[in-house]
Amino acid sequence: MKKIKICGMFDPKNIDTISQEDIDLMGFIFYPKSKRYVREDINKAVDNLPHHIKKVGVFVNATREEVIKLITQYHLDYVQLHGDESPEDCAYYKEKGIKVIKAFSIGQVTDLEKVAPYSNYCDLFIFDTPTSDYGGSGLSFDWDVLKHYRQDTPYLLSGGLGLHNIESALLLRDDRLIGFDLNSKLENDQHHKDITLVRELVKNIREYERI
Template sequence: MKKKKTKLFTKVCGLRQADNMAEIDKLGIDFIGLIFYEKSPRYVLLNQELEAEFIPTKAQKVGVFVNTDPTEILALCKQFQIPIVQLHGQESVAEVRFLRQQGLRVWKAFGVSTQIDGDLIKKMKDYVSLCEYFILDTQTAQFGGSGRSFDWESLQNYTLPQPFFLSGGISLQDAERLQSLDHQALIGIDLNSRFEKQAGIKDVNLVAKFLKQLYPN
């Protein structure tokens, strides 16, 4: 008998509109990503509505930061009631340790240029004991949101025990392929630009269709 595939966590990242966030939340996803990177078109503070009022969701909120001062991260997480931070830049081990000591759950993103290789694994090792999860994303100058994927065949080179989310260019057409991925450390998928009507506004019907295709039963 074929082993039933374990359901992966689903994170939808880059939301910055209250109604859109509420509709995505109704789909039963696990995490919602709020991007606090000023150069991103999905920068959450571009929306005064979200800046002024915390939007309640069943999904847990993840604050996405790029090379942000840890004290600023703490302040924003307190303001938006965010328990999880995703660090997407060149944050040091010391910075990660500090945020952990303040009671935050920390995820660390690593950019994959084309393939996962030994140099990347070596860099990741320093963060294993400090991070809850890793994010494997396509390396870009914009720190994500490129709509491009890296070579998923190279996931076989990922030998660390740290659970990871797969990110970077995942689209509706990838649902069947994701069903066939079999890696013991793969714990979730991160959806972003391929599910948008415009930057920061997700297509709710498209996300729903993807989830139905990924888990038809």
Template sequence: MIIKVCGMRNADNIRQVSELDIDLIGFIFWQKSSRYVRMISSKAGVLPDYSTERYRQLSEGNLVVATENKPKRVGIFVDDMPQNIVTRIYNYNLDYVQLHGNESVVMIDNLVKTIDPDIHKNIKIIKALSINTPDDIDRYKEYEGHVDLFLFDTKCDTVGGGGKHFDWSMLERYDGETPFLLSGGIGPEDVEQIKNFHHPKCVGIDINSRFETEPAMKDVDLLRTFISQLKGV
């Protein structure tokens, strides 16, 4: 089972969470989010801004970026301009782009062509779909064949992190070929519910606010216990 921990920002917290048995770690680049990840201004006009990591590498004269980092890095965007997405892929060495808005398949296809292979080889696309009613699930048909993963989340006013479940039984309606991650208010008490959820295309879960001490700060011990219980170790 893939485990994605989303809404990270603090460097020390990221390092601690990255040492756990997780697969994906998410950074939110939507300015309205309380977990928004800001970049360092380049103060150089036309030059792009930096991530903290790349700024340090430039300052130290070291431009080598690890490509086999574990967990893999996911950038979360909402109807953002392609150039902003590309800049963050480069600066944060993102392996996945998660799209939470109303992005078109034309935009997605063109984005992938721009990124792969010159900027990041084998970039993966996650399309998040907000679910409130069974009809919301049918939106996947627009994106089938254009993305690598779906993420089914609870429909709310924020980009994830709302802390509320939707009715997972509605996903019986999903009959697509693209695998998906289950999201939406998953918390420490949901271990058995996750174990009892069965769908042939469900490959993992996305967790966020229910494991926080404050926005963007994860409780490492709580995560460790949850992961151990979920994986039976």
């Protein structure tokens, strides 16, 4: 079964609601410039997550001290590094027993060349659409580029995934594609996740897998 990651969660009530769905990972963005930045204490909501939902902290060029502090505070299962972090940064967390996800912007085949040095230090990659900043674009990239991916590290597909294109994403044939990272296409205009959209998308994924 494909992993479903719902990212950009920051509101306690919204966290509680979405956690009732059949998802596998939930992402919390600790990047102050993000519209989905965790500005308030969400400890209680995070602590109440069902045990099967893995908690992912998303960081952009944060200090190691800041990352470790938030891992401890929220009992994070993964760190997702979404900035210019080095393979050495990934190795640092890996050596501490922390699972590491590294996100890469993939727009053309040559973008895949930067991935190889990270392979030994990451549990997962995220392949996302290039933007002028470090946030998501809400747009998809040309998935044909991924035919040139040569590493063994599994990855989540990201970038503008929603009800309009999830069926096409499910048709991609790559054993290393283990799931989907979902965010902006499931939101209302306050950046809260719309339970109706989430429920429908999760249903589409799970029903496809039963075919």
